[in-house]
Amino acid sequence: MEVVARQTDGVGVTYLEAPVDGSTSGEIYTAQPIHIDHFSKGKFAGNVGIGTDPSDAYVLSANGTIRAREIKVDSEIWADYVFDNDYKLMPIEQVANFIDENGHLPNIPNAKTVKKDGISVGEMNAKLLEKIEELTLYVIKQQQAMDEVKQKMQKQDEIINTLQMKLNQKL
Numbered sequence: 002m003e004v005v006a007r008q009t010d011g012v013g014v015t016y017l018e019a020p021v022d023g024s025t026s027g028e029i030y031t032a033q034p035i036h037i038d039h040f041s042k043g044k045f046a047g048n049v050g051i052g053t054d055p056s057d058a059y060v061l062s063a064n065g066t067i068r069a070r071e072i073k074v075d076s077e078i079w080a081d082y083v084f085d086n087d088y089k090l091m092p093i094e095q096v097a098n099f100i101d102e103n104g105h106l107p108n109i110p111n112a113k114t115v116k117k118d119g120i121s122v123g124e125m126n127a128k129l130l131e132k133i134e135e136l137t138l139y140v141i142k143q144q145q146a147m148d149e150v151k152q153k154m155q156k157q158d159e160i161i162n163t164l165q166m167k168l169n170q171k172l
Contacts, residue, residue: 076123080131090138
């Protein structure tokens, strides 16, 4: 794909025009005109804004929806600790109380915080996985409790059947 760079009129901002889907072009803004020395080994060196001015805080800023075939996020934290033997799974009653009091899950930011600060995709994926793994543990505990109830009911059915047979023999 060929990328064309042009200097905008009098603003001192350069944008690159590149086909997005074969029929349209997109704009990539940079804080200063792009010179050949901005490219190092085929990579652009500097902060870029797509549909917006570049930000000093982020390498890439976009004003709009970003579509990709795949996004890879490197993360130092992952939620496998939930399955460690010493992990303290919050009792489900406490989870319910927390939700009643706070309106969101424990260890998950509320909507106001997300709206104000945004989220880190890698960190949020780890937190969501933590919740999925906790749900899995709750389901396993619930299944174990149901299996115990089934066994007790089977024993009670056996006792009832035995008593019914004895009662029928006496009549």
